Amino acid sequence: MNVVAIIQTRMSSTRLPAKVLKDLAGETTMARVVSRVRRSKHISHVLIATTNAAADSAIVRECARIGVDVFRGDEQDVLDRYYRAAVSVQADAIVRITSDCPLIDPEVTDQTIERFLHAKPDYASNVLVRTYPRGLDTEIMTMGALQRTWQEAPEAYQREHVTPFVYENPGKFRLLSVFGEADHSRHRWTLDTQEDLVFLQSVYDRFAGRDDFSWRDVLSLMEREPELSAINRNVPQKALQEKCGS
Numbered sequence: 001m002n003v004v005a006i007i008q009t010r011m012s013s014t015r016l017p018a019k020v021l022k023d024l025a026g027e028t029t030m031a032r033v034v035s036r037v038r039r040s041k042h043i044s045h046v047l048i049a050t051t052n053a054a055a056d057s058a059i060v061r062e063c064a065r066i067g068v069d070v071f072r073g074d075e076q077d078v079l080d081r082y083y084r085a086a087v088s089v090q091a092d093a094i095v096r097i098t099s100d101c102p103l104i105d106p107e108v109t110d111q112t113i114e115r116f117l118h119a120k121p122d123y124a125s126n127v128l129v130r131t132y133p134r135g136l137d138t139e140i141m142t143m144g145a146l147q148r149t150w151q152e153a154p155e156a157y158q159r160e161h162v163t164p165f166v167y168e169n170p171g172k173f174r175l176l177s178v179f180g181e182a183d184h185s186r187h188r189w190t191l192d193t194q195e196d197l198v199f200l201q202s203v204y205d206r207f208a209g210r211d212d213f214s215w216r217d218v219l220s221l222m223e224r225e226p227e228l229s230a231i232n233r234n235v236p237q238k239a240l241q242e243k244c245g246s
Contacts, residue, residue: 003095006082101189105214108126108215133186198232
């Protein structure tokens with residue numbers, strides 16, 4: 001099975017423009033995401049899906065620098081961009097990752113993929129009921145589910161965020177939730193604001209610029225230095241319809 005990770009990204013962001021190229025201990029946020037996703041045991045191909053906007057040529061240049069394939073498509077209809085990107089690499093199953101999660105963990109991603117491969121649903125994720133920190137989000141769906149979503153999703157927010165049509169229609173799709181062993185959902189490990197950037201830079205600095213640490217290593221760091229969690233603790237999470245599409 002050709003399991004493809006498609007990382008959606010663009011330069012525009014309402015709260016932190018150009019966040020995907022922000023520096024984290026000598027590498028861009030996007031480079032950190034790609035490096036960590038590439039350590040998955042089950043992902044056969046990693047693809048960046050960005051837009052045709054002129055500003056996103058900077059992302060294309062960064063893809064060339066770090067040696068990752070890139071697909072360019074519609075800026076507003078992210079679902080269309082995503083579907084066409086999947087078609088371009090003949091994906092059988094698509095792992096959806098966003099480029100603002102530089103602590104994404106290959107172990108957590110692989111757990112979600114393994115549950116998907118075993119149970120054979122249309123869609124599996126660890127975000128339907130959150131137990132992992134925000135920023136370890138992994139969704140995987142069949143190509144058939146993505147195609148049906150692309151054909152049928154009518155609402156603007158469903159096309160901007162790719163997967164809502166799937167999990168809002170359990171009568172059309174077989175859904176699977178993946179849970180962690182404990183509830184760590186209070187932690188915010190994603191990049192949306194300047195406070196998030198300071199937090200993530202602090203984490204990478206603590207690991208001396210390496211990116212081979214695990215999410216459990218970060219949890220241990222939070223226990224040793226609880227003041228780190230306070231950096232972005234009060235950042236409000238945007239409602240789905242308000243988020244900036246990637």
